[in-house]
Amino acid sequence: MELRHIQYAVAVAEEQHFSRAAARLHVAQSALSSQIRDLERELGVDLFNRTSRSVTITKAGHIFLERAYGVLGAVSRLVSDVSPSNTEVRRLRVGMIVPLTRVDVVAAVGALAESHPGTTVSLLPRGSADSLEGVSAGALDLAIVGLAPGRTHTGLTATALWTEPLSLFVSAEHEWAGRRTVQLSELDGMTTIDRPAGSEARMQTDHAFMQSSVRRGAVVEADSADLVAGLTAAGLGVTLLPSSLASLFPTLHAIDVVDAPTRTVSVVTHPGNTTSVTTAFTDYLLSHRL
Numbered sequence: 001m002e003l004r005h006i007q008y009a010v011a012v013a014e015e016q017h018f019s020r021a022a023a024r025l026h027v028a029q030s031a032l033s034s035q036i037r038d039l040e041r042e043l044g045v046d047l048f049n050r051t052s053r054s055v056t057i058t059k060a061g062h063i064f065l066e067r068a069y070g071v072l073g074a075v076s077r078l079v080s081d082v083s084p085s086n087t088e089v090r091r092l093r094v095g096m097i098v099p100l101t102r103v104d105v106v107a108a109v110g111a112l113a114e115s116h117p118g119t120t121v122s123l124l125p126r127g128s129a130d131s132l133e134g135v136s137a138g139a140l141d142l143a144i145v146g147l148a149p150g151r152t153h154t155g156l157t158a159t160a161l162w163t164e165p166l167s168l169f170v171s172a173e174h175e176w177a178g179r180r181t182v183q184l185s186e187l188d189g190m191t192t193i194d195r196p197a198g199s200e201a202r203m204q205t206d207h208a209f210m211q212s213s214v215r216r217g218a219v220v221e222a223d224s225a226d227l228v229a230g231l232t233a234a235g236l237g238v239t240l241l242p243s244s245l246a247s248l249f250p251t252l253h254a255i256d257v258v259d260a261p262t263r264t265v266s267v268v269t270h271p272g273n274t275t276s277v278t279t280a281f282t283d284y285l286l287s288h289r290l
Contacts, residue, residue: 003075005039006068008032009047013065016055077275090119092277095131096144099225101244101290102162102265103144108284115280127223128200132156135270142278143268144285146242148204148261157274158266159282161289165260166204167243169252171235177253184212184259191218191237193228201263205240208261 011021012032022029040046047061057065092112096105109121124131124140132153134140147158168187170176187209195201209216220237222228229249232239242263246254267282 095140098125163264166240168255189217193237193239
C-alpha cells in the first residue's frame with residue numbers, strides 16, 4: 001500500500017463519485033478506478049459499493065476512512081516538522097501551573113524562537129487538572145503540571161522535571177513561626193488553606209492527610225498560590241505548599257515537615273501530538289533546570 005492509494009480512497013469517499021474524485025486528483029478516471037481496485041484486493045475487502053449512478057462507502061470503507069485521516073494528518077505534521085522551508089505557522093499551546101521556580105519558561109520560549117522561528121507560542125496559566133484535560137483533548141500541545149507520587153493520566157506521556165517535598169507555611173505571628181520542623185500528625189483538626197477540591201494540588205494534600213490518618217479541620221479554599229499565601233499570611237489557617245515557593249512568600253514562615261508529602265513537576269504531552277516543537281521545548285526545560 002502506498003500513500004497515494006490512501007489519498008485516492010479518501011478522495012473517492014469524500015466525493016462519492018469516481019469522476020469528481022479523478023478531476024480533484026488530476027488523474028484519469030480509469031487510472032483511479034484501477035488503483036482503488038488494487039487497494040481493495042490488497043486489503044481483501046470492498047471499500048465502496050458501486051452502481052452505475054452512485055458510489056457509497058461500505059462498513060470496511062468507513063473504518064478505513066477514519067484511519068486514513070489519521071495517517072494523512074501524521075504525514076502532514078511530519079512534512080511540516082522536517083521542512084525548514086515550510087511557511088506554515090508552527091504553534092505551541094502550553095498549559096502551566098504558576099508560579100514555577102526551577103525552570104525559566106521565558107528563556108525556553110526564547111530558545112524556541114531561535115530553533116523554530118515563526119512558532120506562535122501561547123502560555124496559559126491554569127491548574128494541573130485543566131491542563132491534563134487540555135492535552136488529552138488536543139486543546140493544548142504541552143502542559144507543565146504538578147502531580148502526586150504515582151499519579152498518571154491514561155494516554156499521556158509525563159516527563160519528570162523535579163520532585164520536591166511540601167512544606168508547612170504559617171504566618172509570621174503564628175505560634176509555630178519559630179519552629180524548624182513539624183510532624184504532619186500535629187495538623188490534626190487545624191484549619192488549613194488549600195486549593196479547591198478535585199484539583200491536583202488538593203488531591204496531593206488530601207492523600208497525605210489520609211495516609212497519615214490526620215483529620216482535617218475547616219478548609220478555606222483558594223484557586224491560586226498567591227491567594228493561598230495571602231490567606232495564610234492573614235492568619236486564617238496554615239497551608240502545605242511546595243518548598244521551592246518559600247522565597248516567593250517572605251511574609252510566611254516555612255517549616256519542614258518530617259513525613260512530608262511530595263509532588264513531581266512534569267511536562268505532559270500526547271503521544272499523537274509530539275512534534276519537533278514540543279520536543280525542543282521539553283528538552284530545553286530538562287537541560288536548563290535551575
